[in-house]
Amino acid sequence: MPVTDDLQLLIDAAYASGDIARKFFNAEPEVWDKAGNAGPVTEADLAIDTMLRTDLLAARQNYGWLSEETEDTQDRLMNERVFIVDPIDGTRAFIAGEQHFSHSLAISQEGRITTAVVYVPMMDLMFAASEGQKSTLNGEIINTSDQSALEGATVLATKPHMQPEFWIGDVPPVKRKFRPSLAYRLCLVAQGRYDAMLTLRDCWEWDIAAGDLIVRQAGGTVTDRHNGPLYFNSPRPKTKGCHAAGPSLHKALQARIRQPEPQ
Known part of the structure; x- marks a missing residue:
């Protein structure tokens, strides 16, 4: 088809x-x-x-x-x-x-x-x-924004995800904004109205599947919190977080995310 x-x-x-x-x-x-x-x-x-x-x-x-x-x-x-x-x-x-x-x-x-x-x-x-x-x-x-620096970037995220324990060094100097729908957050990044979105908690696939493609086809990068590509229709339909931005800003954000210690 x-x-x-x-x-x-x-x-x-x-x-x-x-x-x-x-x-x-x-x-x-x-x-x-x-x-x-x-x-x-x-x-x-x-x-x-x-x-x-x-x-x-x-x-x-x-x-x-x-x-x-x-x-x-x-x-x-x-x-x-x-x-x-x-x-x-x-x-x-x-x-x-x-x-x-x-x-x-x-x-x-x-x-x-x-x-x-x-x-x-x-x-x-x-x-x-x-x-x-x-x-x-x-x-x-539509296209993602060309923002490349963390300073001054607008990021859609919940307050808890901007706490120091999630970041290497200081919390990134971004302007935090919020929308309740993860799918809509991803689309706002694709549209370029906001520079990035992130959620570090596990995400249900249905919340982010559509937004994943919409961001990528708008020129952005979408990965899980470990910088891995998202995979869908998994036996356990969850991803290890999700963050999206234009390629340069995504790289800058990823470099600052604190990864959990090995168990």
Whole structure:
């Protein structure tokens, strides 16, 4: 199946996800706490997940499925191509009536992301990318920033990740900013609105799969906290952190990240 056909499939599905999300937004959707202190889930998350799973797998019957809101099975490991989906990335923001949540949809092929979209419905922002093509925002080509120095760089990260214990030497002299959706953070770096993003904790694949490709096709570099490339559709679908920036700034950040002592 051509990647271009897959991209349009994901774009259409992301817009349909936004239609569902808007119906529940600020409408007091039912909310449950997931087992294992895994955070909240709403009836909107589940409705979007059901729609995406039904429509996408009907369109691509030989693809596997990995989603935050679907019970995982190892069946997906037998598929060459796999949908990796977060129906709502930033559920807490969605519940709070904040607009910075997103829908993250990607397709992996043998461990790499080949097609990706991230849609921010309350601002009508459609980020998209496919292998061999530049990333776009609402159809316009986007690029990462050319910031190369740590001093003055804008970095999307949580406060805990800017504590001294995570860094070699002093905490880098960056301007810390925050958005609740990891997928959207990656897209803001791809767009060049912010210079970098980082999270040093393990990341679920569905949070970062789409953003990984969108940053890379915008000219940026994305790795885990050990500077390794991200691999997707793993038996345990988590990565060892994630950080993204233009190539020079990524290198400068990586050089300052304190690696854990060997066990």
